[in-house]
Amino acid sequence: MSHHEHHAAAAHDDHDHKPYGWKRWVYATNHKDIGTMYLVFACIMFFIGGSMALVIRLELFQPGLQFVDPAIFNEMTTVHALLMIFGAVMPAWTGLANWLIPLQVGAPDMALPRLNNFSFWILPFAFTLLIGSLFVPGGGPAGGWTLYPPLVLQGGDSLPMAIFAIHMMGASSILGAINVIVTIMNMRAPGVGLLNMPLFVWTWLITAYLLIAVMPVLAGAVTMLLTDHFFGTSFFSAAGGGDPVMFQHIFWFFGHPEVYILILPAFGIVSEIIPTFARKPLFGYETMVYASASIAFLSFIVWAHHMFTVGMPLAGQMFFMLSTMLIAIPTGVKVFNWCATLWRGSLTFETPMLFALAFLFLFTCGGFSGLMLAIVPADYQYHDTYFVVAHFHYVLVPGSIFTIMAAVYYWLPKWTGRMYDETLGKWHFWLSTIGVNVLFFPQHFLGLAGMPRRIPDYSVQFSDWNMVSSIGAFIFGFSQLLFVYVVVKAVRSGAKAPARPWESAHGLEWELPTPAPYHSWTDPPSPTLIARGAEH
Amino acid sequence: MLNFARPMADSGWHLLNMTKGVTELSAQIYGLHMTIFGVCVLIGIVVYGAMIIALFKFRRSKGAQPDTKMVHSTKVEILWTAVPTVILILMAIPAARVLIATEDTRNTELTIKVTGYQWKWQYDYLDDGFNFFSTLSARSNEARQLQSGIDPRSVENYLLDVDNEVVVPVDTKVRILLTAQDVIHAWWVPAFGMKKDAVPGFVNEMWFKVDADKPGTYRGQCVELCGRDHGFMPIVVRAVSKDEYKVWAAERKAALAPPAAEPAQAPPAADPNAPATASVAASVARG
Numbered sequence: 001m002s003h004h005e006h007h008a009a010a011a012h013d014d015h016d017h018k019p020y021g022w023k024r025w026v027y028a029t030n031h032k033d034i035g036t037m038y039l040v041f042a043c044i045m046f047f048i049g050g051s052m053a054l055v056i057r058l059e060l061f062q063p064g065l066q067f068v069d070p071a072i073f074n075e076m077t078t079v080h081a082l083l084m085i086f087g088a089v090m091p092a093w094t095g096l097a098n099w100l101i102p103l104q105v106g107a108p109d110m111a112l113p114r115l116n117n118f119s120f121w122i123l124p125f126a127f128t129l130l131i132g133s134l135f136v137p138g139g140g141p142a143g144g145w146t147l148y149p150p151l152v153l154q155g156g157d158s159l160p161m162a163i164f165a166i167h168m169m170g171a172s173s174i175l176g177a178i179n180v181i182v183t184i185m186n187m188r189a190p191g192v193g194l195l196n197m198p199l200f201v202w203t204w205l206i207t208a209y210l211l212i213a214v215m216p217v218l219a220g221a222v223t224m225l226l227t228d229h230f231f232g233t234s235f236f237s238a239a240g241g242g243d244p245v246m247f248q249h250i251f252w253f254f255g256h257p258e259v260y261i262l263i264l265p266a267f268g269i270v271s272e273i274i275p276t277f278a279r280k281p282l283f284g285y286e287t288m289v290y291a292s293a294s295i296a297f298l299s300f301i302v303w304a305h306h307m308f309t310v311g312m313p314l315a316g317q318m319f320f321m322l323s324t325m326l327i328a329i330p331t332g333v334k335v336f337n338w339c340a341t342l343w344r345g346s347l348t349f350e351t352p353m354l355f356a357l358a359f360l361f362l363f364t365c366g367g368f369s370g371l372m373l374a375i376v377p378a379d380y381q382y383h384d385t386y387f388v389v390a391h392f393h394y395v396l397v398p399g400s401i402f403t404i405m406a407a408v409y410y411w412l413p414k415w416t417g418r419m420y421d422e423t424l425g426k427w428h429f430w431l432s433t434i435g436v437n438v439l440f441f442p443q444h445f446l447g448l449a450g451m452p453r454r455i456p457d458y459s460v461q462f463s464d465w466n467m468v469s470s471i472g473a474f475i476f477g478f479s480q481l482l483f484v485y486v487v488v489k490a491v492r493s494g495a496k497a498p499a500r501p502w503e504s505a506h507g508l509e510w511e512l513p514t515p516a517p518y519h520s521w522t523d524p525p526s527p528t529l530i531a532r533g534a535e536h
Numbered sequence: 537m538l539n540f541a542r543p544m545a546d547s548g549w550h551l552l553n554m555t556k557g558v559t560e561l562s563a564q565i566y567g568l569h570m571t572i573f574g575v576c577v578l579i580g581i582v583v584y585g586a587m588i589i590a591l592f593k594f595r596r597s598k599g600a601q602p603d604t605k606m607v608h609s610t611k612v613e614i615l616w617t618a619v620p621t622v623i624l625i626l627m628a629i630p631a632a633r634v635l636i637a638t639e640d641t642r643n644t645e646l647t648i649k650v651t652g653y654q655w656k657w658q659y660d661y662l663d664d665g666f667n668f669f670s671t672l673s674a675r676s677n678e679a680r681q682l683q684s685g686i687d688p689r690s691v692e693n694y695l696l697d698v699d700n701e702v703v704v705p706v707d708t709k710v711r712i713l714l715t716a717q718d719v720i721h722a723w724w725v726p727a728f729g730m731k732k733d734a735v736p737g738f739v740n741e742m743w744f745k746v747d748a749d750k751p752g753t754y755r756g757q758c759v760e761l762c763g764r765d766h767g768f769m770p771i772v773v774r775a776v777s778k779d780e781y782k783v784w785a786a787e788r789k790a791a792l793a794p795p796a797a798e799p800a801q802a803p804p805a806a807d808p809n810a811p812a813t814a815s816v817a818a819s820v821a822r823g
Binding site: 063064065066068069070071074142143144148150151154237238239243244245278279280281282283284285286287309310311314317318321322325326328329332333335336337339340342343344345346347348357360361364365368369371372375376377378380381383384385445446448449450452453454455456457458459460461462463464465 | 548549551552553554555561564565568569572573575576579580583584586587590591594595596597600601602603604606607608609612613616617620621624627628631632634635636638639679680681682683684686687688689693694695696714718719720722724726729730731732733735736737738740741756757758759760761762763764765766767768
């Protein structure tokens with residue numbers, strides 16, 4: 001790398017020389033600024049998507065229709081999912097990638113800064129279009145986030161709006177993924193080998209390949225919906241020789257890897273946080289890398305387990321049942337490795353660790369229900385009931401979202417130079433953890449007792465657990481305001497953080513001063529720093 | 537408005553698990569569900585047990601010293617890859633066996649074609665040549681309107697009641713042919729264990745056989761999002777003795793006498809070994 005000769009000349013404006021005002025953000029090319037924008041954007045979407053979830057839980061608090069028309073209810077379930085998946089979790093991961101990958105691999109920035117700017121700035125437009133589609137004639141998208149035809153084609157003006165929004169989100173994700181891959185492959189400081197990288201970098205690298213592989217598939221599927229609706233094609237209409245079930249196959253060929261796009265970076269984060277607070281290196285680093293890669297590979301051959309009731313040949317059902325069960329093996333290995341990392345450690349329980357441990361317990365719970373769902377005949381009973389809703393919320397909320405929060409608590413001192421309030425952080429943790437279990441655990445019961453998902457009203461024997469679930473939803477939902485308060489308070493008036501706020505944190509990012517300077521690693525880290533950082 | 541005080545019997549608190557159902561298949565599926573649940577509980581005891589022990593035993597506040605040399609163990613890692621693999625293989629065997637049974641639609645004795653519409657079901661008794669629609673009962677429909685002012689608890693079988701019930705004989709292998717007119721629906725009666733999508737333009741097949749000693753009324757719902765009133769197209773099946781069924785079918789036939797041309801088209805009464813394609817063609821022709 002040629003940093004050395006340029007470095008002396010650039011040194012005088014190295015630190016905190018940054019553009020001011022709106023230009024800093026609109027023209028942003030700095031990975032830290034873009035990372036911050038991604039995270040703030042994700043947080044806004046989390047709250048908008050979350051308030052839609054609260055509308056859902058409010059309507060389901062009691063049997064009977066009290067607040068919203070069933071059509072609005074369907075819009076809420078549809079847009080809640082799209083916002084949470086594409087607007088909250090995925091941008092949050094990209095934000096964390098922006099902030100952390102250059103710091104962790106010793107690179108001065110992301111490889112493609114202007115592309116980085118573009119991939120972020122697509123998002124506000126995409127989501128304005130999506131949220132705007134709720135207010136057009138014919139109502140918002142109401143066919144479920146899975147967009148199954150023929151139902152989705154009954155949508156009014158919201159259909160093309162939602163489809164273009166998905167195209168834009170997809171483009172943004174692909175560009176972000178390209179940037180991550182190029183950065184990791186080309187910008188690692190000399191001496192940072194592939195098997196020296198922190199696990200977060202590894203899992204993001206794998207995630208980025210998944211994104212590039214499957215986002216175009218989603219784009220193709222929704223484009224076919226568009227042409228079916230407006231240009232007279234019949235890809236998904238039996239009357240014209242097409243097949244509505246083909247859409248489901250294409251969608252889930254995207255959709256299952258997408259599930260791992262949402263969770264793999266979480267595996268990386270947890271693999272960083274647990275060793276820090278166990279004061280002990282991650283157990284089985286290489287196994288973790290291989291397990292992540294196996295999970296990514298398997299994610300391409302299990303898609304039809306989302307549609308076991310669609311009427312598939314016996315051999316197909318058998319194949320997808322067995323391949324799905326296989327996923328339990330690498331996932332189990334990861335859970336065992338995290339347990340082994342705790343074993344004979346010296347544990348303390350700061351907020352990031354608490355969230356990481358909640359991930360470990362509750363993601364495992366979601367994994368168990370996933371294993372149950374893999375058993376095809378049993379899935380005939382579980383499919384499209386609240387049991388499935390409970391399952392995927394267990395892996396996505398305490399799985400992905402808790403981990404994003406753990407990451408924010410963990411790296412906030414490095415990003416901002418200020419500590420968050422530990423007491424409030426713990427309050428946030430306990431309220432969230434209790435809330436999330438009160439919210440989602442009873443949904444297992446509802447599903448097993450026979451309550452279908454995506455219904456705005458239910459028969460009275462489901463009343464009690466729905467009421468409990470709704471109470472949990474309000475506890476969980478409102479306690480997230482506390483998260484915003486804790487972060488804002490830390491940024492504005494938190495105590496000054498030391499360079500290494502967690503004494504046994506390893507990784508190149510902790511070798512930088514606190515807060516991380518606006519331009520970091522303009523000089524590549526020395527072999528000593530790399531060696532110290534790599535003691536994972 | 538809170539209902540904590542209601543008696544246990546109708547409160548819903550006790551509804552925690554899958555129904556064992558009233559058919560051969562549903563009992564097998566329930567058994568499978570309990571087995572895999574048991575496996576998960578056992579693994580859970582080990583994994584959560586280890587985590588909880590670690591959380592209490594290896595705290596710094598208790599003076600725990602980290603063992604920083606414990607980073608890798610090929611032996612242990614092979615063990616905890618191999619053990620789950622064996623468990624999964626053992627689990628796959630009964631699962632595959634039940635799966636094969638669910639797909640075995642040979643020797644059915646009665647065929648009902650079920651067509652999903654937004655938002656009702658049509659039932660076509662192919663062997664007897666009559667059909668009818670089944671929609672949400674008027675009382676439930678009134679109560680389910682936005683801010684209807686009617687307490688759902690005052691409505692019997694709220695949202696799970698229809699105007700025309702499906703009637704099937706017990707101890708009879710009933711084949712359900714599923715299709716839809718507009719969008720995808722899914723037909724599910726939890727007590728029968730099976731659920732399948734009704735896809736427009738295609739015919740799906742499933743079967744159930746209600747145990748001879750379990751006549752009764754069984755309720756279910758559409759389980760594939762099908763638009764605004766997806767939550768309001770219930771399924772009610774009354775399983776009766778074979779004799780009662782014959783009487784009911786004869787009455788239905790008389791009451792809903794098909795047009796003159798229709799009887800000639802009716803497929804031959806349940807030929808148990810007729811190839812599926814022929815029956816499907818017949819059902820499509822009728823639809």
